[in-house]
Amino acid sequence: MDISLIAALLALGAAVGYAAGLLGIGGGMLLVPFMTMVLTARNFPEEHIVHMAIATSLATIMFTSISSVRAHHARGAVLWNVVKLLAPGILIGSWIGPWIGAQLDSEALAMSFAIFVAFSATQMLLDKKPAASRDLPKPPGMFAAGGVIGVLAGLVGAGGGFVSVPFMTWCNVKIHNAVATSAALGFPIALAGTLSNIYYGLNEPDLPSGSLGYIYLPALLVISLASVTTAPLGARTAHKLPVKSLKRVFAIILYVLAAYMLYKAFD
Template identity: 70%
Template sequence: MDWSLVGILLLMGAGGGYAAGLLGIGGGMVLVPFITMIFTAKGFAPALVVHMAIATSLATIMFTSLSSVRAHHRHGAVQWRIVALLAPGIVIGSWLGPWIGKQMNTSALALLFSVFVAFSAAQMLRNKKPSAGRDLPGTAGMFAAGGVIGTLAGLVGAGGGFISVPFMTWCNVRIHQAVATSAALGFPIALSGTLSNIYFGWSEPGLPQHSLGFVYLPALAVIVAASVTMAPLGARMAHKMDVAALKRVFAVVLFSLAGYMFYRAFA
């Protein structure tokens, strides 16, 4: 067993889990670039590296979201009515996202990921306040919003917080409630997206041993072991501090990761 690799994966899982709990972003935007680096170093098929990194990252969110949402629920911050309205569209979109991703080559998928990470970082830096009086849309609008969130999250292997948190705050949901509700939405996104990645990657030639579709199980197990420990700590910290300054620092990190994935797109 490569213990140095295990150590790197544990650190990645801890960082991704903490970020997921603190910022409601699912952790995928942090994990995908690092997993891509590791899978590339291990000599996985170049045509599959980004697809597998996205699928493995998305699978970790099933566990991270359950771990962090418990801490948020204890604070009464999860808006379960919003979860119920967004979830149907999210489940459908999260299934379609990996299917769309499979039609794209590695370069196109890496480029798409870098664009969305850069967009998310820019949104964090802007920190634009919602207009007074705006409210959540009706049932049809929430279904459509869930579909968009799920599709994009399934495509880039994230928990959807990079869209759902700005969407909810834009509709005047308090930031702490938006983060907590985004954590709850991470589970249906990750479950549907992971099943889709397993189904559409099942017969893909060139997958390494111990893969379940596009999901690489050894990396999943190690990352989850760390992330489920750290996600509740991040969630508790989110209710104790003003995360504005932290978001600015995190945005710089995201821009760096977006730059790496942009490089991968043309490497």
């Protein structure tokens, strides 16, 4: 990789890591569109670009999640009993998500990502909290919820926070605990999704040098180094500042990125 590309990926990783810690997301909604731009500019095989962007994004969440959750855990905000109940379903769902993605062509996958991001941006812009009207479900319900979170996260390369955080707040979990617990859930999502993307991409033809399955290892290395550094900063900020205004700005950025992915779907 040339110096300009390394610098761009370092900046992207820093932004993704900060967003992950601040908003309880895995950063995939930022990373996937920008990775798509980078891989397109470097003339990667068109049919693999979106798959590789999603797979590489998901792999970075393993590192971002560990860094972010340490900062949240230090403040006692992670509900580990909730993590234990959701994790089994998440592991299964996060394996299935990339399998679904592998059955889709690049255009359909880009469209799926664009729809998911636009929905998430609307949720963030409106900042509507689900009415906290119930408790968390029993273990079978938590397993099912984890499965849904895992499938969606594995399919679009995100950390699952835009599903898990509203789910937990709807079940009377305080928002800071929900964000912190979502950060902890990012690791099993990323682990299962990464292994799945390696497995389903191993026999794909024409993948570029430096790929492991659908994962582009050089980008994974550079982005992870930067995101691990900034994720704790975002997590600390989340406990100090109201993030409502930041969420609105972030939502507008997401709309732009969703529009770009929609353009890629029809390009």
